[in-house]
Amino acid sequence: MKVVPSRSSEWVRPVTSQRPASAIIEIDRVSQVFQTSTRKDHVALSDISLTIEEGAFVSILGPSGCGKSTLLYIVGGFVSPTRGTARMKGQPITGPGPDRGPVFQEFALFPWKTVLGNVMYGPRQQGVRATEAEAHSRMLIQMVGLKGYENFYPKELSGGMKQRVALARTLAYHPEVLLMDEPFGALDAHTRTRLQNDLLNIWERDRKTVLFVTHSVDEAVFLSDKVVMMSKSPGRIGEVIDIDLPRPRRRNELLLDPRYQKYVVEIERMFDESDEVGSAS
Amino acid sequence: MTRRAAPVLACVGLLAVWQIASLALESDSFPTALEAIRTIPDILGDKESLINILASLRRMAIGFGIAVLVSIPLGLSMGRSRAVAAFFNPLLMVIYPVPKAALMPIIMLWLGVGDITKTLVIFLGVSLPVIYHSFEGAKAVEEKMLWSGAAMGLSPLRRLVRIVLPAALPEILTGCRTGLVLALITMITSEMIARQSGAGNILFNALDMGQYDTVYAMIIIVGAMGICLDAVFERIRARLVRWSEPQFDMPLSFS
Numbered sequence: 163m164k165v166v167p168s169r170s171s172e173w174v175r176p177v178t179s180q181r182p183a184s185a186i187i188e189i190d191r192v193s194q195v196f197q198t199s200t201r202k203d204h205v206a207l208s209d210i211s212l213t214i215e216e217g218a219f220v221s222i223l224g225p226s227g228c229g230k231s232t233l234l235y236i237v238g239g240f241v242s243p244t245r246g247t248a249r250m251k252g253q254p255i256t257g258p259g260p261d262r263g264p265v266f267q268e269f270a271l272f273p274w275k276t277v278l279g280n281v282m283y284g285p286r287q288q289g290v291r292a293t294e295a296e297a298h299s300r301m302l303i304q305m306v307g308l309k310g311y312e313n314f315y316p317k318e319l320s321g322g323m324k325q326r327v328a329l330a331r332t333l334a335y336h337p338e339v340l341l342m343d344e345p346f347g348a349l350d351a352h353t354r355t356r357l358q359n360d361l362l363n364i365w366e367r368d369r370k371t372v373l374f375v376t377h378s379v380d381e382a383v384f385l386s387d388k389v390v391m392m393s394k395s396p397g398r399i400g401e402v403i404d405i406d407l408p409r410p411r412r413r414n415e416l417l418l419d420p421r422y423q424k425y426v427v428e429i430e431r432m433f434d435e436s437d438e439v440g441s442a443s
Numbered sequence: 444m445t446r447r448a449a450p451v452l453a454c455v456g457l458l459a460v461w462q463i464a465s466l467a468l469e470s471d472s473f474p475t476a477l478e479a480i481r482t483i484p485d486i487l488g489d490k491e492s493l494i495n496i497l498a499s500l501r502r503m504a505i506g507f508g509i510a511v512l513v514s515i516p517l518g519l520s521m522g523r524s525r526a527v528a529a530f531f532n533p534l535l536m537v538i539y540p541v542p543k544a545a546l547m548p549i550i551m552l553w554l555g556v557g558d559i560t561k562t563l564v565i566f567l568g569v570s571l572p573v574i575y576h577s578f579e580g581a582k583a584v585e586e587k588m589l590w591s592g593a594a595m596g597l598s599p600l601r602r603l604v605r606i607v608l609p610a611a612l613p614e615i616l617t618g619c620r621t622g623l624v625l626a627l628i629t630m631i632t633s634e635m636i637a638r639q640s641g642a643g644n645i646l647f648n649a650l651d652m653g654q655y656d657t658v659y660a661m662i663i664i665v666g667a668m669g670i671c672l673d674a675v676f677e678r679i680r681a682r683l684v685r686w687s688e689p690q691f692d693m694p695l696s697f698s
Contacts, residue, residue, distance in 0.1 A: 240590045258593035270587035274609045274686045284595040315686045335595055 186339060186371050187214040187237055192246035194232050194397075206232050207243070208396035214339075214373060219365060221374045221382035222390045223429070229397030230375045231343050237373060238264050238341050250339070260288065263337030267344040269324040271316040277303060277327050278312040284335030295334075302330040305364060322353035329361070339371045346381070358384060359413055366410050379433060383407075383425045384416060391429070393436040400436055403429060472655050479659035486660055492645055496664070499630055499641040502558055506565025507626045513566075514573035514622075515615055519607050521574070522581025535574060543568045544632040556637040561630070568629035569622040576618025580611025613684045623676055627669050 194207040206229040214220050222230045235241040236248050239258040248255045250262065271280050281302055285295035303312055306326040316324055325345055332340065345361075346354040362385060365372060376382050382389045383405055391400040405425060407416065416422045461476040486492045521528040543564050554560045584607050592606045608615075634643025642665060649657035681688070 238590070238594065240593070258590065260594060260596050262594065264587075264590060264594050266587045266591070268585065268587050270585055270591045272588065272591075272606070272609070274612070274684075287595045287597060317686065331591075332594075337594075 184215045184217075185213045186216040186251060187212075187373070188249045188252075189213070189233070189237070190247050190249065192233070192236060192243045192248060194229065194236065194241070195244045205396035207236075208398050209246070210397070210399055211246075212390060212399060214371060216371055217369045218387045219372045219374065219385055220388045220390060221376055221386040222392060223376060223379065223382045223433070224392030224397075225394050225433075226377060228392045228394040230377075230392050232397070233392075234264075234341050234343050234373060234375050237339075238262055240264075260284070260335050261338045262341055263332035263335065263339070264341045264343065265325070265328050265332050265345045267347045269316070269321075269328045269348075271324055271327055271331070273316045276313050276315055277308060277319070280316070280327055281330045281334050284331060288335060299330070299334055302334055303327075306330045307360060320353075321349050322357060325349065325357060326360075329364075333364075337370075339373060342372060342374045344375050344377070347376070354381075355413070361385070362411060379426055379429050383422060383429065384411065384413065389429060391432060391436070401432055472653075474656045474659055476659075478656050479663060482656040482660035483663060486645070486657065486664065495640050495645055496642045498558075499634065499643070500668075502562050502633075502641070503565055503626050503630045506562045506630075507569050507623065509562075510566045510569035510622065510626075511573055511619060514570045514618075515577050515608075518574040518577025518615075518618075519581040519603055519611065522578045522584075522611070523603060523607060528578070535571065538567070539571055543629055544636060547633060547636045551637055556639050560637060561633040561641070564633040565626050565629045568625040572621040572625060573615070573618040576621070577611060577615050580614030580618075581607050583614070584610045613687045616680045616684060620673070620676055620680065623672055624669065627665065627672070631665060 189210055189212040192207060192210045193205070196204045196206055198204050210233065222233060224230045232241060236243050237250075237255065239255045239262065250259075255262075272283060275283060278296070278299055281299035282292075282295045285298065286292065290298075300312065303309060306329055308323060308326055308330070311319070311323065316327065319327065325348075329345070346357050349357065358381060365385075372385075374382075374385060386405050389403045389405060391403070392398065393400050403425070407419070407422060407425075458476040458480075465473050465475040517531065521531055546567065547560065547564055550560050550563055554563065588610060589602055589606055592602050597605060630641070631643040631646070634641035635647050638644050638647060642661065646658055646661040646665075649655075649661065
């Protein structure tokens, strides 16, 4: 199978009032301009349009500083775009909400709560009864592989374990979309691989929509249905590549699969090209 | 074992140095440590003195309590809102360097020499460190932690109470500990200026009358009060912020 990079124009269609039935997130001509400390305008995102389909695992791949995290924060409602709008199920996003659950690179756990307390926090906040929230949370803690650590505090856990807790904490309040901001970026290679496998196992059960920001080509190809490539200064969307690999995916099978290898090599090549263009300008 | 013995040893050492110095100086205004200690039961046994000391402690508790209740919300709001910080910062910067006892004569003109004046001075003394530490603690709260809360549907006010407050608690309690010591100091100085009742009143009256045994005995009593209050506070603090203590710093080796 050949990698056919679809032209960006095919995928990045202008958003009309008639949204496709399966679209869950629409990013409509969004720009983000920051004022730097020297009072210069820094264009982090320039006129970005993108549609995310329901149930898709979509990675946003780009070099550091290309604004990919900013784009995720706009979808999360944590940051308001300078221009343009983002929509969730047709409704303009004006702030954070439990329909979009973030998982951050920094884990951002509540250090004064135990593992169980962290996972229960969201459901309790939404008025779920304590016994019910606890049973559900214990099940999630087991699912992310932390059975037996329910009463540990975040400080007592390693980075990988913290990110497992963060994932369980977000899954606990049933967001429709998972927003993952380089979630494995702070972890060592071995831990990273294990968490990728586990995330994929969990995702393949219920196929929630995932928007996953990363700068790792392997990670993006291994996990995603679609890889959206972003380039730097100003942040723009480049190629959008469909990853047509069978699921469920198993790492040991996939690494030997020539199709997987081809995707990785092709995307790395495009990555280098856009990087050279970026640094030349 | 040694950790427990060390503070006792330090106190005994201090008293020993005092005893030797006083014997060497042979001054009437410098009683020996033993003489001062022997006077303590007399003071604590005297009903009027006891009433005075309890009145001091009551004012201190009220002043400290109100200060903490006002300062923590103020400091936290300042730490999370630039507008609130911009408004209150200059005001606090003006009050901070002024010795609170220096304000006392003015306050006395308005409110008299009674409990309200003294409690207000204690309140002012305690407020600033508690505001400052609450402010710093709130400022340092990780943005992403607040975002996580916002995604769960917490309103800004609930985020302040349910996330900023507990996250900043170790820092807030550091401020409260400083505040507690300052409460004791301002308690005594306020009674020094407005002599009417209290532990400071006993101390300075004795000084006027040349009862140096009583003066030194009162210094020991006030010092002991400070040590006890600090020890009790430290126990409470350690319980509240167990999750942030350094012995929890060793992560398990498991991905």
